[in-house]
Amino acid sequence: MRRKMAAGNWKMNGLLADLVQLDRIAATCPAPDADLLICLPASLIHPASQQVRHSAMMIGAQDCHWNAAGAHTGDISAVQLADAGAAAVILGHSERRADHQEDGATVRAKAQAAQASGLIAVICVGETLAERDAGATLDVIGAQLDASVPDSATADSVVIAYEPVWAIGTGRIATTDQIAEVHAFLRARLIDRFSPQTGGAIRLLYGGSVKPDNAAQIFAVPEVDGALVGGASLTADDFCPIVAALEASRTS
Numbered sequence: 007m008r009r010k011m012a013a014g015n016w017k018m019n020g021l022l023a024d025l026v027q028l029d030r031i032a033a034t035c036p037a038p039d040a041d042l043l044i045c046l047p048a049s050l051i052h053p054a055s056q057q058v059r060h061s062a063m064m065i066g067a068q069d070c071h072w073n074a075a076g077a078h079t080g081d082i083s084a085v086q087l088a089d090a091g092a093a094a095v096i097l098g099h100s101e102r103r104a105d106h107q108e109d110g111a112t113v114r115a116k117a118q119a120a121q122a123s124g125l126i127a128v129i130c131v132g133e134t135l136a137e138r139d140a141g142a143t144l145d146v147i148g149a150q151l152d153a154s155v156p157d158s159a160t161a162d163s164v165v166i167a168y169e170p171v172w173a174i175g176t177g178r179i180a181t182t183d184q185i186a187e188v189h190a191f192l193r194a195r196l197i198d199r200f201s202p203q204t205g206g207a208i209r210l211l212y213g214g215s216v217k218p219d220n221a222a223q224i225f226a227v228p229e230v231d232g233a234l235v236g237g238a239s240l241t242a243d244d245f246c247p248i249v250a251a252l253e254a255s256r257t258s
């Protein structure tokens with residue numbers, strides 16, 4: 007049985023004063039059946055991890071370098087993130103693939119670094135609208151998955167997030183049929199590559215315009231173990247109903 011996960015991605019949003027939202031989430035979103043993870047800008051990771059240390063909430067980052075240390079101005083390593091209190095890191099988000107030309111090999115190296123530091127790697131895959139319109143969705147996602155996920159992946163160290171690029175920040179949500187098709191494909195591909203045990207236990211999140219009013223229908227889709235939430239993770243008022251919908255959803 008896979009444990010559910012409600013993950014937030016604050017992206018390049020948030021100042022110290024906004025960390026009050028974490029207290030509100032911890033106080034008002036009971037989630038005994040789900041992991042709660044909030045991925046913050048690097049500047050907030052240490053104070054946030056201190057702030058939530060008495061709750062079950064995990065703090066995560068949004069990227070890391072593949073090296074542990076060295077001459078990489080402006081970068082941050084998985085070792086440093088773990089030292090600051092992070093428990094996880096998002097890797098290969100489409101915004102990084104687009105803005106920083108990250109390819110699968112880069113994401114895989116970062117995921118190996120994350121694993122070596124004890125961080126959960128939340129590895130993102132997703133097609134653009136042009137790729138979907140061209141009928142290439144599963145080819146694109148299969149190639150991203152194969153390239154980005156290290157051979158050393160385990161169910162404890164890797165989570166996959168399916169985020170169609172055209173659904174991110176657009177308010178345009180994938181249909182439940184579209185989500186079901188991709189998640190079934192991801193599950194089969196992971197089982198094929200790893201084993202029924204490992205491939206069947208790696209969690210699959212959906213991301214892209216997840217909101218309080220559409221969360222329940224997404225969590226009812228087979229093979230959806232939770233969500234990676236952008237805009238609606240910034241406040242407890244938006245995030246808590248999503249967590250509640252996840253808690254109320256069927257258990258995989």
Ligand SMILES: O=C(CO)COP(=O)(O)O
Nearest residue numbers: 015174175214215236237
């Ligand atoms: O990119 C996302 C999460 O990583 C999704 O963002 P939105 O929920 O704002 O669409």
